[in-house]
Structures are given as structure tokens and as C-alpha cells.
Amino acid sequence: MGLLSLKEDRPTPKAVYNWRVYVSAAVASFASCMIGYDSAFIGTTIALDSFKTEFGFYELSTPELNLISANIVSIYQAGAFFGALGAYISSYFLGRRKSLFAFSLIFILGAGLMLGANGSRGLGLLYGGRVLAGIGVGGSSNMVPIYISELAPPAVRGRLVGIYELGWQIGGLVGFWINFGVNNTLPSSHEQWIIPFAVQLIPAGLLLIGAVWMKESPRWLFSKGRREEGLQVLCWMRNLSASDIYIIEEVSYIEEDIERHRVEVGAGFWKPFAALKQRKVQWRFFIGGMLFFWQNASGINAINYYSPTIFKSIGVTGTNTSLLTTGVFGCVKTFFTIIWLLYLIDHFGRRKLLMVGAVGGSLCMWYLGAYIKIADPSSHPTVNGQLSSGGISAMFFFYLWTAFYTPTWNGTPWVLNSEMFDQNTRSLGQASAAACNWFFNFLVSRFTPQMFATMGFGVYMFFAALMILSFVFIFFLIPETKGVPLEAMDRLFVVRPIWKANEVVMDELKLQEEEFRRNAGDLKLEDDGKPGLQQVEEKGDYV
Known part of the structure; x- marks a missing residue:
């Protein structure tokens, strides 16, 4: 198959793969730029000398500094946890598009509060702003994958949801490099560290504007009984007339699926909760949450949020060198995300990607842990911060781990969770999965400094062991969803083996x-x- 060839569930007119579905996905994915930017910029910003000096970090003991750093980072994830759950309420009553508009407003309010923090006022505004911003990104992380999966033709659903992940990486790339830029071009001052905080308003503002243009999810409109409006949006999105056989088929599939679940589950705000009594629904909620457990168990968010600590453990010293190394890490992630988006996710498949990433990433982590145990670079600093040959090999395996992780575990769990729930439980299922992601994200971001202080090289071996276990989980429990229409997911999870x-x-x-x-x-x-x-x-x- 060629790079852009597609595996279709049925004969599909070329008009279906038009600019409208791609632009709609891209506009919605400004939300993921907000998320990716924060995951990259916050750890390096609070490591700037200007930030540490203004808030008196140099006067704190190491345990106190670790605690405050962990609180600044993790309180955002705590807000995101509640935002992800709250998005179920907003999506039911307001729809996908209006929910994105509302959560972008909340994020902008939070980001604005952060800009009011300074040495005299203390960290209070920073904490409050990060909670609100976290609520905004948590809700958005729920809505965007659902919205994209519901408007996407099956053959390019992985690719379109993958744009969400690409936005995450682009935001991260900017976040990683912006601190390198301000550290090299600006004097150590209040402006040096406040600029990275201000930049997060840009993707939030673009999402707010884009939400005005976006169309509502046609499947959501059908589920609310707004059939004519849903048909109109579907025809616009597919660039086909209402009389086209493809539209007739798709509407038939959607309405059959909605009717079936109204009979089996029932319509209404509380009915999906009642559906949790069904074993098949419980199972999908479980594996949806576990996918994000295994994703965080890879160690990615420990690296994202505390990259200076990670590189210091390998032997990289100096603020500027650490920022440069972190920026290269962001470039590698973005490059492999593009490969994942254009080819791997809709050709290689979700299941195979996760298994390959688990094995390859685990081997790299084992090597890193062994190197740190044997060489102990923190106790044997190199001259002028130059890495030894062993340190260079460790950096190679770190970037190799990135090459294994990024096109596999980084975005694939979001794709799977956006497509594996039925219409009546999709919003609640995605809310549950997104909340699990932010809960596990919170645990990692909150306790990573303490883990490195007490476990040292053992942190890498801990993550390596968990990645091996994730391979077993995927092999026995996760079916391949590539190319399967949303309306056929129930059948997919019944077939054995x-x-x-x-x-x-x-x-x-x-x-x-x-x-x-x-x-x-x-x-x-x-x-x-x-x-x-x-x-x-x-x-x-x-x-």
C-alpha cells in the first residue's frame, strides 16, 4: 500500500476525503496544542534561574523545592481530572462544539491569572490559574477525540484523530524550545519567565475563534433527534448530496445504531450510567482507563514535566545544555508523530503499534537504568559537562526510546478510546478514559521528584518492567479497530480470539x-x- 492509500470499509467517493474534515480536525486540535505546550514548558520554565530567584527557590531545602515544584506541575493535572469528568455534562447538554468553546474560555481565564503571579504576590495566582487551565484542557481532552472520531470517515479516522496528537507534539515542540530561546536572548528577569506563560494564550485563542466556525457533530445531532440538521451537517462534511448512496448508507447506519442502543440502554443523561451494569460496557471502560495507565507507566510524563532532572541523571549538566537537549527531544517526538499520523496508525494498525512500542521502549529503559547504576554519572561529573562515551550511548538509547514510544503509545490510546465506545456511552466512556489519563498523569507529575530522590536508577527499571506488562495486556485484551465503523465496534469486542x-x-x-x-x-x-x-x-x- 502507498503512503496515503486507504483501507475502506465500503466503496467511498473521493469527495468524502475533502478539506472540510481535515480542517475541522485541525481546528479542534488547537486544544491539544494547549495541552502539549504545558507539558513541555512548565518543567523547564520553573527551572530557569529567573523563576527560582524571584520566588526564593534557592533559599529552600531540596525536599521543600521538590514539593513546591511537584505542586506547581501536578495541580494542573488535578484540575484536568475534574474537567474531563465535567465535559460529559457539557457535551450532553451543549454538544461537542459549544463545550470546546466553553472550555477554551476557562483555560484563557486560568492562563490570565498565571500572568499576575510575581515575587511579591507569591505563587497563589499561579496555583489558581493552573487549576482553571487544567479544567479547560481536561474538558478539551475529552471533547476533541470524540468530535473528530464522529465526523471522520472510517478509513482516515486514525489519521484525523492523529491530528490531535500532532497538535500535542507541535505545542510541546514550542514549549521545549521557547525556554531555550528566552534563556539565551533575555536577561534573567521577570519578563524572561513570564513570556513562556503568556504564549499558552495563543492556541487557546485560536481554538476559541475556531469553535465559532466549526460544525456540530452530526452523530450528536442525530442522537438528539435533530435529524434534518444532522443530515445537513453530514452532507456538508462529506461534500456529497443527500441523495448519494454513501450518505443514505451512513445515515441508515447511524440511525440503526442509535435505535439499537435506545432499546438496549435507553436515551437520557443518566442512562449511560445505568449501562455500566452491563459487563460489556464495564469491560470497555476498564480497558479504556488501563490504556492510559500503561501509557503513563512508560515514563513519558516524568520525562515531559521533569526533563532537566532526567537529563541530569544521565550526566547532562548546565541549564542551557539541558534546555538544548530537551529541545532536541521535542524535535524527535514531532518527527515520529508525523510518521505515525501519515502512515502507521491507519496502515500498521493500533494493536501492533502498541506491542512494538512496549517491547522496544522497555529494552531502552533497561539499558538506561543499567548505565546509571554502573556509571553513576551524578557522583562522577565529567569535565566541562562533556558526556563520556557511556553517556553518549545513554543519550542514544534515550532518543531510541523516544523513537519507539512516540509513534506507538503517545497518541494511539487516544485513538482507541475515541472509537471503541457506542453512541450512547461514548461521551461518558471518553470522560472516564480522559479522567484516568489525568489521574495517572497527576500521580506521575506529583511523585516523580521523590521517586528520583529515593529510587535513582530504579525509576528506569520500574518503567521498563511496566512496559513489558503492557505488551501482555495488549496482546490478550485489545482487538484491532483499524477501518471498523463506529457502529460495528460492539461486534468487534465480541469476536474471539x-x-x-x-x-x-x-x-x-x-x-x-x-x-x-x-x-x-x-x-x-x-x-x-x-x-x-x-x-x-x-x-x-x-x-
């Missing part, structure tokens, strides 16, 4: 497609030129 489920379901879909087209071949348009969807329904259930 897991590693053959995708092949079985795709074969069934082809047979159903042939049957549908045979029965729909004699359809005629109604007098007003609109599709005879009622005629399709009278012919029977083809999904």
Missing part, C-alpha cells in the same frame, strides 16, 4: 455492504429530491 477479530468483522461488513446495495439498487428519490431513507428502512436492517 481477539487477534482475529478485525479480520472477521471486516469480512462480515463486506457481506452486509453487498446485501445493502442489492436491496437499495432500486431506490428512487422522493419528489423533493431528498433521499428515500424511509424506503431503505422498509427494506430491512442491513447493519
Whole structure:
């Protein structure tokens, strides 16, 4: 298959893969730029001499400094946890688009409060602002993958949700390099560290403006009984007329799926909670949350938030050298995210990516832990901060770990969680998964300084062991979702064995497609030129 070739669930007009779906996904993904920027800039900003001096960090003991640093970083994740849960409420009553607008406003308010912090006022405004900003990104992290997955054609769903991950990496790339820039071009001052805090307003403002242009999710409109509006948005998004057989099929699939779940689960705000009594729903909630447990168990957020500490443990010394090394880390992540987005996620598949990333990343972590144990670079500093040959090999394996992790575990759990829930439980399922992500993220960001202080090289071996366990989890419990329509996910999670489920379901879909087209071949348009969807329904259930 070529780089941009697609595996389709049914014959699809080229018009479906138009600029509208890509631009809509890109605009929504300004939310992930906000998230990625914070994960990259905050750890390096609070490591700047200007920040430490203004807030008296040099007067603190090491345990006190670790505690304050961990609080500044982790309080953001705590806010994001509650924002992710709150997004279920807003998405049910307001929809996906208006929820994104509201959460971007909350983030902007929080970012504005952070700009009021200084040495005389203390850290109070910084703490309060980071809580509000965390609520904003937590809600956005829930909404964006759902929104994109619901508007995406199945063949490019992974690629479109992957734009969300690309936005995360672009934000991170800016966050990693901006501190290198201010550290080299500006004197140590209040302005030096406040500029990185101000930059986070840019992607939030772009999301706010973009939310005005975005269309609401057609599936959400159908689920609310706003059929004509949903059909209009779907036709606009697919760039097809309402009479096109592809639109007739898709509307038929959506309405059948909604009706089935109204019978099985029921419609309403509380019905998805009642659905949690069903074992199949409980199972998907469990594996959705566990995917983010294993993602955080790779050690990525320890590296993102405390990169200066990570590089110091390997032997990199000096603020400027540490910032430069961190910036290169951001470049490597962005490069491999683009490869993941353009090719791997929709060709190689979700399941294989996660297993390859788990094994490769684990081997790299084992090497790093062994090197730090044997060489003990913190006790044997090199002359003029130059790395030894062993230190260079450790840096190589660190970047190799990045090459394994980024195109596998970095964005794939978001793709899986955006597509594996049914229409009636999708918002609640994504809220649960996003909240799990931020909860595990909070634990890592809160306790990483203490882990390095007490465990040393053992931190790397701890993450290495967990990555091996994640391979076992994926192999036995996660089916391949590549190319499967959202409406067929229930069937995918029933087929056994897991590693053959995708092949079985795709074969069934082809047979159903042939049957549908045979029965729909004699359809005629109604007098007003609109599709005879009622005629399709009278012919029977083809999904």
C-alpha cells in the first residue's frame, strides 16, 4: 500500500476525503496544542534561574523545592481530572462544539491569572490559574477525540484523530524550545519567565475563534433527534448530496445504531450510567482507563514535566545544555508523530503499534537504568559537562526510546478510546478514559521528584518492567479497530480470539455492504429530491 492509500470499509467517493474534515480536525486540535505546550514548558520554565530567584527557590531545602515544584506541575493535572469528568455534562447538554468553546474560555481565564503571579504576590495566582487551565484542557481532552472520531470517515479516522496528537507534539515542540530561546536572548528577569506563560494564550485563542466556525457533530445531532440538521451537517462534511448512496448508507447506519442502543440502554443523561451494569460496557471502560495507565507507566510524563532532572541523571549538566537537549527531544517526538499520523496508525494498525512500542521502549529503559547504576554519572561529573562515551550511548538509547514510544503509545490510546465506545456511552466512556489519563498523569507529575530522590536508577527499571506488562495486556485484551465503523465496534469486542477479530468483522461488513446495495439498487428519490431513507428502512436492517 502507498503512503496515503486507504483501507475502506465500503466503496467511498473521493469527495468524502475533502478539506472540510481535515480542517475541522485541525481546528479542534488547537486544544491539544494547549495541552502539549504545558507539558513541555512548565518543567523547564520553573527551572530557569529567573523563576527560582524571584520566588526564593534557592533559599529552600531540596525536599521543600521538590514539593513546591511537584505542586506547581501536578495541580494542573488535578484540575484536568475534574474537567474531563465535567465535559460529559457539557457535551450532553451543549454538544461537542459549544463545550470546546466553553472550555477554551476557562483555560484563557486560568492562563490570565498565571500572568499576575510575581515575587511579591507569591505563587497563589499561579496555583489558581493552573487549576482553571487544567479544567479547560481536561474538558478539551475529552471533547476533541470524540468530535473528530464522529465526523471522520472510517478509513482516515486514525489519521484525523492523529491530528490531535500532532497538535500535542507541535505545542510541546514550542514549549521545549521557547525556554531555550528566552534563556539565551533575555536577561534573567521577570519578563524572561513570564513570556513562556503568556504564549499558552495563543492556541487557546485560536481554538476559541475556531469553535465559532466549526460544525456540530452530526452523530450528536442525530442522537438528539435533530435529524434534518444532522443530515445537513453530514452532507456538508462529506461534500456529497443527500441523495448519494454513501450518505443514505451512513445515515441508515447511524440511525440503526442509535435505535439499537435506545432499546438496549435507553436515551437520557443518566442512562449511560445505568449501562455500566452491563459487563460489556464495564469491560470497555476498564480497558479504556488501563490504556492510559500503561501509557503513563512508560515514563513519558516524568520525562515531559521533569526533563532537566532526567537529563541530569544521565550526566547532562548546565541549564542551557539541558534546555538544548530537551529541545532536541521535542524535535524527535514531532518527527515520529508525523510518521505515525501519515502512515502507521491507519496502515500498521493500533494493536501492533502498541506491542512494538512496549517491547522496544522497555529494552531502552533497561539499558538506561543499567548505565546509571554502573556509571553513576551524578557522583562522577565529567569535565566541562562533556558526556563520556557511556553517556553518549545513554543519550542514544534515550532518543531510541523516544523513537519507539512516540509513534506507538503517545497518541494511539487516544485513538482507541475515541472509537471503541457506542453512541450512547461514548461521551461518558471518553470522560472516564480522559479522567484516568489525568489521574495517572497527576500521580506521575506529583511523585516523580521523590521517586528520583529515593529510587535513582530504579525509576528506569520500574518503567521498563511496566512496559513489558503492557505488551501482555495488549496482546490478550485489545482487538484491532483499524477501518471498523463506529457502529460495528460492539461486534468487534465480541469476536474471539481477539487477534482475529478485525479480520472477521471486516469480512462480515463486506457481506452486509453487498446485501445493502442489492436491496437499495432500486431506490428512487422522493419528489423533493431528498433521499428515500424511509424506503431503505422498509427494506430491512442491513447493519
